[in-house]
Amino acid sequence: EDKGQERGSCHRWQEKSKKGARREVEMVSLTSSDVKTWIQLFCCCSEPAFMVFYGLSPGKHMKLSPAAEEVATFFAKMLDHEYTTKEVFQKNFFKDWRKEMTSEEKSKITDLKKCDFSEMSEYFKAQSESRKAMTKEEKQKIKEENERILQEYGFCLMDNHKERIANFRIEPPGLFRGRGDHPKMGMLKRRIRPEDIIINCSKDSKHPKPPPGTKWKEVRHDNKVTWLVSWTENIQGSIKYIMLNPSSRIKGEKDWQKYETARQLKKCVDRIRAQYRDDWKSKEMRIRQRAVALYFIDKLALRAGNEKEEGETADTVGCCSLRVEHLTLHQEMDGQEYVVEFDFLGKDSIRYYNKVPVEKRVFKNLQLFMEDKEPEDDLFDRLNTSILNKHLQELMDGLTAKVFRTYNASITLQQQLNEITNSEDNVPAKILSYNRANRAVAILCNHQRAPPKTFEKSMQNLQTKIDAKKEQLADAKRELKSAKADAKVRRDEKSKKIEEQLMKLEVQATDREENKQIALGTSKLNYLDPRISVAWCKKFGIPIEKIYNKTQREKFAWAIDMAEKDFQF
DNA sequence: AGTGCAACTTAGAACGGTTCGA
DNA sequence: TCGAACCGTTCTAAGTTGCACT
Numbered sequence: 001e002d003k004g005q006e007r008g009s010c011h012r013w014q015e016k017s018k019k020g021a022r023r024e025v026e027m028v029s030l031t032s033s034d035v036k037t038w039i040q041l042f043c044c045c046s047e048p049a050f051m052v053f054y055g056l057s058p059g060k061h062m063k064l065s066p067a068a069e070e071v072a073t074f075f076a077k078m079l080d081h082e083y084t085t086k087e088v089f090q091k092n093f094f095k096d097w098r099k100e101m102t103s104e105e106k107s108k109i110t111d112l113k114k115c116d117f118s119e120m121s122e123y124f125k126a127q128s129e130s131r132k133a134m135t136k137e138e139k140q141k142i143k144e145e146n147e148r149i150l151q152e153y154g155f156c157l158m159d160n161h162k163e164r165i166a167n168f169r170i171e172p173p174g175l176f177r178g179r180g181d182h183p184k185m186g187m188l189k190r191r192i193r194p195e196d197i198i199i200n201c202s203k204d205s206k207h208p209k210p211p212p213g214t215k216w217k218e219v220r221h222d223n224k225v226t227w228l229v230s231w232t233e234n235i236q237g238s239i240k241y242i243m244l245n246p247s248s249r250i251k252g253e254k255d256w257q258k259y260e261t262a263r264q265l266k267k268c269v270d271r272i273r274a275q276y277r278d279d280w281k282s283k284e285m286r287i288r289q290r291a292v293a294l295y296f297i298d299k300l301a302l303r304a305g306n307e308k309e310e311g312e313t314a315d316t317v318g319c320c321s322l323r324v325e326h327l328t329l330h331q332e333m334d335g336q337e338y339v340v341e342f343d344f345l346g347k348d349s350i351r352y353y354n355k356v357p358v359e360k361r362v363f364k365n366l367q368l369f370m371e372d373k374e375p376e377d378d379l380f381d382r383l384n385t386s387i388l389n390k391h392l393q394e395l396m397d398g399l400t401a402k403v404f405r406t407y408n409a410s411i412t413l414q415q416q417l418n419e420i421t422n423s424e425d426n427v428p429a430k431i432l433s434y435n436r437a438n439r440a441v442a443i444l445c446n447h448q449r450a451p452p453k454t455f456e457k458s459m460q461n462l463q464t465k466i467d468a469k470k471e472q473l474a475d476a477k478r479e480l481k482s483a484k485a486d487a488k489v490r491r492d493e494k495s496k497k498i499e500e501q502l503m504k505l506e507v508q509a510t511d512r513e514e515n516k517q518i519a520l521g522t523s524k525l526n527y528l529d530p531r532i533s534v535a536w537c538k539k540f541g542i543p544i545e546k547i548y549n550k551t552q553r554e555k556f557a558w559a560i561d562m563a564e565k566d567f568q569f
Numbered sequence: 570a571g572t573g574c575a576a577c578t579t580a581g582a583a584c585g586g587t588t589c590g591a
Numbered sequence: 592t593c594g595a596a597c598c599g600t601t602c603t604a605a606g607t608t609g610c611a612c613t
Contacts, residue, residue: 139586171603179581179604225576233603239575240603254577303579304607313605347606348580386570389608402578402607449581461590461596519581526579549599 062108067100071188074175076120083177089186093175096188156201156228156244164245165228170197176235180314180349184235196231226250236312247554256558259529261398262407263569269407272395273298280361286382290391292365293319293380297404300356301444303347304385304401316345319401320385325375329366330355338363352446409441409527414569416440417536426500428507430540434533434547435511441523449519462509469502525552530559535567 064072075093078084084093094112101109109115134142154168173191176184194214201207203221210216217231229242244250265272276298279291296302296319305318317326326344333339336357346352358366369379385401392399416437421430476495480488530548534556537544548556 143586167602169602177582177604182604227576230575236604238604241576243577258578306607308606316605318606348582348604350581384571385607386609400608447580465590522580551599 062105065102065105068097068102068105070173071097071100072115072117073120073124074173074188076117077124078175079117079121083185086185088183089175092184092186093188096186100188157205158244158248158250161249163248163250166243166245168242170231171233171240178314180316180345182314183311184313187235190234192231198230200225200228200230245554247557252555252558255555258406259410259531259569261403262410262529264396265399265403265407266411266569268396269298275395277359277361280359280365286387288365289369289380289383290388292362292369293383293388294392295358295362297401298408300342300354301405301408301446302352303405304388306385314345314349316347316349318346320380320383320388322379323375324370324373324377324379327366327370327379329363329370340366346446350446350448354446405445406527406529409445409523410529410532410569412441412444413437413528414532417532421536421540423540426503427542427546428504430542431546432507432511434536434542435520436514438520438524438528439514439518441528442518442520445523445527447519447522448517459509459512462505462512466502466505466509469498469505473498473502525555529569530556531563531567532569534559534563535565538563538565 075084075097083089090112097112098106098109154165155162156165157163170192171189174189176182176187176189178185194210195217197210197216199207199216199219200222201219202223207219227241227243230239232238233240246252246255272294276291276294279287280295282288282291297304303318305321307321308316317323322344326342328341328343330339330341331337333341333355338358338360340356340358340363342352342354342356344352366379369381373381389400392401392403417434420433420436422433425433473495476498480492480495533547534544536542537547544553544560553560
């Protein structure tokens with residue numbers, strides 16, 4: 001009910017966001033999942049304890065202390081995963097597991113390879129089976145309980161608005177799984193206790209009480225930040241936050257601002273491009289490097305690429321942190337001149353592989369940057385993200401490296417939609433056009449996915465359906481021909497209907513085939529100005545539900561309210 | 570300029586419920 | 592009616608950016 005009052009025109013949003021600090025936050029309550037895990041831990045002692053078979057004394061079981069047992073169960077639950085076989089994972093796990101052992105356990109359990117977790121593993125498999133085998137009623141009951149928990153803990157009051165909290169559950173303990181080749185995989189992610197928790201709310205707010213006998217680390221009242229709760233995590237030592245859902249006012253305003261900045265860039269991108277092209281000729285190496293890096297960020301939508309501490313994370317790079325080994329220069333390749341072959345691991349260790357023809361000047365510069373360097377040397381040794389962003393800030397207020405990704409993603413969607421939407425098409429065909437435009441963006445941003453395991457089979461199934469439909473259509477056409485005049489109209493309608501169904505299936509097949517290795521979700525959620533899609537829907541009479549599901553409509557409510565059919569990015 | 574921290578956005582994997590076709 | 596495929600949701604890791612401090 002409140003939405004309508006709060007969300008009005010574009011202007012009201014702008015005014016509000018200019019004010020800066022939010023005012024009042026009242027915590028309704030914080031989840032007590034920490035309490036629950038305590039109880040669970042406690043209870044497991046009254047159950048028959050798990051055993052680890054220990055190979056040195058054949059046939060002997062070992063009853064573990066509760067702390068060592070819990071950590072062992074984390075490992076047992078993951079046994080089916082490939083990464084538990086990795087040396088780094090095992091080494092890290094075993095080291096942290098031993099820290100939880102009693103001195104007796106420590107002296108007995110000295111080699112992970114001699115531990116047999118299969119009994120534990122079976123126990124959890126059986127548990128998951130029995131969970132699956134629950135009756136409808138039991139499942140319904142759990143669902144209702146989850147809903148109750150959501151209602152009780154999942155909301156807060158900010159500036160007198162009840163807002164949904166995104167991640168209101170404290171992260172449970174477990175074994176850390178980084179992405180890619182992570183040096184810390186397998187380490188124990190420890191349990192968060194009330195003493196780790198900082199609560200942030202307004203002074204007069206009734207904030208949740210810590211579990212009996214415990215204290216929060218701190219209760220503070222900082223209205224310059226948006227988080228409600230924070231704690232420090234033990235793997236990287238970084239801070240974790242509980243924040244609001246994307247549907248909240250505070251997130252929506254930020255999102256809108258982000259796209260407005262990208263639209264600002266649209267106005268001056270020609271100037272900026274002219275400047276960096278000019279800078280390719282600079283006498284100063286640092287300026288040339290800056291200009292070539294910016295060209296990559298603009299043309300290829302690369303991320304900025306901060307330096308990372310070696311050995312703390314997986315070895316991944318972005319633009320500024322590219323190394324010589326990540327590029328191969330080809331004077332000529334497949335009939336094209338000056339081709340740069342990129343091959344590196346980006347965020348989340350997703351591979352970026354691309355062969356790009358570049359301007360001669362860029363090519364010559366790259367040769368220069370790579371001269372007399374080892375493969376593991378930085379390509380841009382006179383550049384980092386801080387230098388680059390400082391330069392961008394001078395070119396346009398609010399401009400940073402990531403704005404280029406947002407800008408290029410959104411402008412591509414807009415251009416593609418303008419170009420390929422055919423107003424004569426029916427709804428499924430128009431949606432195919434939309435998905436194709438979305439795909440162009442996903443390819444630009446390198447949002448890949450592994451082809452679904454069942455891809456080939458599901459394509460085949462679809463083809464079978466199409467063949468059957470074609471058969472059906474042929475039948476209908478024959479019947480139409482032989483039908484008497486009075487039945488013709490009815491027959492004609494019938495075959496029209498079948499034709500439409502066939503067309504729908506064929507569109508579906510094309511869409512799925514083209515989407516084989518591409519993930520659309522990330523760009524849709526984070527890079528594409530939703531007003532482009534809303535306007536497109538309005539212009540071509542497409543129901544918004546065909547483009548955005550419920551959650552997405554909630555997140556983009558501001559755009560759905562705001563954008564008219566003639567909005568252009 | 571370099572470093573480290575804090576706060577925020579972006580990301581794919583895993584999970585679990587729903588739908589669809591045999 | 593059942594299982595496979597699909598699709599949305601949850602989870603939390605992994606980025607970017609700005610700022611304080613030296």
